[in-house]
C-alpha cells in the first residue's frame with residue numbers, strides 16, 4: 001500500500017524538479033560557465049532522482065574541495081610495525097604530532113629483512129602521489145642480523161647492497177622526499193648478540209655515507225640523513241666506554257629487541273629532533289594545517305544551513 005501511495009508523489013517531484021532545472025538553465029542561458037554545465041548537464045541527471053543533491057550542485061562546483069594532504073611514510077620491520085601497537089609507540093606519536101598536517105602511513109612488516117623489503121617498497125609507494133611525499137623513514141636490519149640458522153638472516157655484505165637498493169628505490173619513487181635512515185638499534189635476542197648489532201649498525205651508517213658522498217647522487221646531500229639509534233638512547237655515548245655493560249640497554253627494550261615505552265619515547269623525540277635540525281620546514285608546527293581549526297575559528301552555525309559559507313570556511317580561507 002505504502003509504495004503505491006509514494007510512487008505518484010515521487011514522479012511528481014521528479015517532473016517538477018526537472019522542469020525547474022530546465023528553467024534554471026534557460027534563465028542562466030550562455031552565462032553558465034563550462035564547468036557548471038558539465039557537472040550538472042551529464043546523463044547523471046536522468047539517472048538520479050535525488051533532489052536535495054541536484055539543486056545545490058551548480059554553485060558547489062565553484063569551490064574547490066580537495067584536501068591535498070602531504071604524506072610521511074614510516075617503512076621497516078616490526079620495530080616500525082609495533083610503533084603503532086600501543087599508545088605511546090613512536091609511530092603513534094608521529095601520527096598524533098602530524099595530525100591535520102600530513103598523513104602518516106605506517107608500513108612496518110614484522111620478521112622482514114632488507115631482502116624482502118626491497119621488493120615491497122616500490123609497489124607501496126606507487127599509489128601515493130609522489131610529489132606529496134615529504135618524508136620517509138627506514139628502519140631495517142634487526143632481522144637481517146639474526147643468526148644464519150634463521151630464514152630472516154641476511155649476510156652483512158648483502159645487507160649493504162639491499163639497504164642501498166631500498167634507499168635508491170625510495171628516492172626514485174618520491175624524488176622530492178627527505179629520507180631518514182635509522183640504524184638497527186642495540187638489540188639482543190635469542191639469535192643474535194650485541195656484536196652483531198654493532199656490525200649492522202656500522203654497515204647502515206657506511207651505506208648512507210657512501211650515497212651521500214657519491215657525486216652522481218647530488219640529491220642525497222640535502223635529502224638523505226641517518227639517525228643513529230644508539231646515540232638516541234645514549235646521547236652521551238656511554239656505550240663506547242670501557243666497562244659498559246650491555247644490560248644497560250635494557251630500559252629501552254621490552255624483550256631485548258622491541259622498544260619499551262621509554263625506548264619508543266626516546267626514538268620519537270630523536271626523530272623529531274633530527275627533523276628539526278635537518279629539515280626544519282618539516283616540523284609539524286611549520287607545516288600548513290589542511291582544514292581550519294574549528295576550536296579557534298568556529299564555522300557557520302549548522303542551524304543556518306548555509307552550505308556555501310560553510311564550504312568557503314572549510315576550503316577557501318586556508
Ligand SMILES: *[C@@H]1O[C@H](CO)[C@@H](O)[C@H](O)[C@H]1NC(C)=O
Nearest residue numbers: 006007010046047048049050
Ligand atoms: C528513484 O526513486 C525510486 C523510489 O522513489 C527508487 O526506486 C529508484 O531506485 C530511484 N532511482 C535512482 C536512480 O536513485
Ligand SMILES: *[C@@H]1O[C@H](CO)[C@@H](O)[C@H](O)[C@H]1NC(C)=O
Nearest residue numbers: 048049050051052053054056
Ligand atoms: C539524497 O542525497 C542526500 C545528500 O547526498 C542524502 O543525504 C539522501 O539520503 C539522499 N536521498 C535519497 C532518497 O537517495
Ligand SMILES: *[C@@H]1O[C@H](CO)[C@@H](O)[C@H](O)[C@H]1NC(C)=O
Nearest residue numbers: 096097098099269272284285
Ligand atoms: C610534536 O612534537 C614536538 C616535540 O615533542 C612538540 O614540541 C610539539 O608540540 C608536538 N606537536 C604536536 C601537534 O603534537
Ligand SMILES: *[C@@H]1O[C@H](CO)[C@@H](O)[C@H](O)[C@H]1NC(C)=O
Nearest residue numbers: 168210211213214215216217
Ligand atoms: C654512484 O652513483 C652512480 C649512479 O647511481 C652509480 O652508478 C655508481 O656506482 C655510484 N658509485 C658508488 C661508489 O657507489
